[in-house]
Amino acid sequence: MSLLIRGGRVIDPANGVDRMADVLVEEGRVSRVDSGIPGAQQVIDANDKLVLPGLCDLHARFGEPGLEYKEDLASGSAAAVAGGFTTVCVSPATEPINDRRSVTEHIVNGAAARALCRVLPVGALTVGFEGTTLCELADMKEAGIVAVGDDCRTIADAGLMRRALEYASTFDLCVLAHCEDRALAAGGQMHEGTVSTRCGIPAQPAQAESAIVARDLELVELTGARYHLQHISTAQSVEYMRRAKRRGLPVSCEVSALHLRLHDEACKRYDSRTKLRPPLRSAEHVEALEQGLADGTIDAIVSDHLPQTSLEKELEYGLSAFGASSLETTLPLVLDLWRADLISLDRAVACLSANPAALLGLEAGSLSVGAAADLIVVDPELRWVVEGAALHSRSPYTPLEGEKLRGAVVTTLVGGRVVYERAAD
Ligand SMILES: [Zn+2]
Incomplete structure (x- = not known):
């Protein structure tokens, strides 16, 4: 054929x-x-x-097993291919959590049977995302995980995070980190700033992210382990990553297309569809993200697809869940960054294909003869x-x-x- x-x-x-x-x-x-x-x-x-290489998403959730009412492998992969993504790394935030071999195998087998795109599971770093016991990474890698991370949870214990980095690196697995100091975030529902003050919505400061980024980069310095920061969203985080890269640390980071597009102003109508984690930031942070993307500090752009149903979203702002359906809107937002002259078309495509694939050593994101x-x-x-x-x-x-x-x-x-x-x- x-x-x-x-x-x-x-x-x-x-x-x-x-x-x-x-x-x-x-x-x-x-x-x-x-x-x-x-x-x-x-x-x-x-x-x-x-005509582009199929896009590669480092950050999406498909809800299978256990959360099929939100998204399953068939619907998630249908959204992916409609949005141009042919390879999707799926988060371990399923039920049960992908923190053991049997769950990894379930996802791999389900994807082979029902998915329209390539689905690559990310394994949890700690059992039950509890931040106390490390998972059997060797076993899970054998079953097909391509990276590890506790999805939208930060490992609060710095000693455990150090061991996690060392442990993952012995299996050549990159740690994908969500950076959020829970105590400092204090349940904040949006970015802390003038908009949150006007709206009266409980908010979290940008430092809830950057303080953990700073800690993690210290741990990378200590361990030399491969580290990838997920959905970077603040100016200070960008500056920390820029410095870490200059010093040659084995680090990389991604940004979600929605965080480049929208400001916290979008939250002022109390529309729960604007409730994302990390929260949409103020204009000066978005500008710093743009600069980070333009100067190469930020390596990849992701969808951060987090499907929710009416049960989680059709609620008042404070009670609704974080997350948006975003696989199908990511590419046009990135094309707009090229139209706005922020990045070249070549780099726009690279940030969605060759770069993310290279970060995890995936066979994806190129039109090489034989691929x-x-x-x-x-x-x-x-x-x-x-x-x-x-x-x-x-x-x-x-x-x-x-x-x-x-x-x-x-x-x-x-x-x-x-x-x-x-x-x-
Ligand atoms: Zn996250």
């Missing part, structure tokens, strides 16, 4: 490619990237389109309005409800197979 994607602008940062070309797919793999490739059994016209044909065709000009209820995700809650976005995936291939085609409007 051969398939030709004809006439698109091919951008493949892993191979330094940005040119008009055809891409030939044979036996599920990229077999040639060149101009004027003769016809194949199936031809996809990519005129005026971008699995995971690729997407994107119409950068297609305008559409976000309607939560129309998303493929089971969760309709997005802070972008009603926004007009520009850019959409029209075709997604995984292993050379068309797994998504955008319906004509």
Whole structure:
């Protein structure tokens, strides 16, 4: 079976490619990237389109096992491929938590049977996310985990975090860290600043994040272990990461596309769809994130997809759960960063594909000849309005409800197979 994607602008940062070309797919793999490739059994016209490596998300939750009412492997992966993600690293925040081999195996087997994209499980670092006992990482790695971390929980005990870093590094597993000092955050529901004061919503200071980032970087210094900061959101965290990288520490970080797009001003209507963890920050923090992205301090952009149902979201602000459905809106937000001249198109694509794949050593995010044909065709000009209820995700809650976005995936291939085609409007 051969398939030709004809006439698109091919951008493949892993191979330094940005040119008009055809891409030939044979036996599920990229077999040639060149101009004027003769016809194949199936031809996809990519005129005026971008042809990109399938995107790779380091941070999403699919809720299977145990939380299928929020999202399962079928609905989560359908949302992923509609958003252009062909590889998704799924958080261990399931029920039971992915803190042991049997759960890892359950996810791997379920994904093989039901998922439209590649699903790579992240294992918990501590049993039950309790921050006291380290998991059997060797066992879980054998079963298929690609990294470790306690999802949206910080290991409060610095001694245990040190041992966790040392332990994970012996298995060559990167620690993915959520940084939030629970005591300092004190149950804050949004970012502490002038907006929270005006709204009267209990808030958490930016330092609840950066204080833990500072601690963790000290521990990286001590252990030399590989460390990845999840969803960075404050100016001081960016500065700490910038300095750590300058000093050559083995660290990296990601930012969520929503945190680059929205400010805490969005929370002032008390709309629980704007309630994210970490909270949306004020303008000066968002500016620092933009600078961090532009100067390379921030390596990757993630969806931080956290599906919730009406039971968790249709409540008053203080009682509602954190999180948004975001797999399907991430790419257009990142294209806007390129349009605003903050980053080049090549870097925008790299932050969503080659970079995250390289951080965890995943076989993804490139259009190298011989690589699995995971690729997407994107119409950068297609305008559409976000309607939560129309998303493929089971969760309709997005802070972008009603926004007009520009850019959409029209075709997604995984292993050379068309797994998504955008319906004509
Ligand atoms: Zn988190």
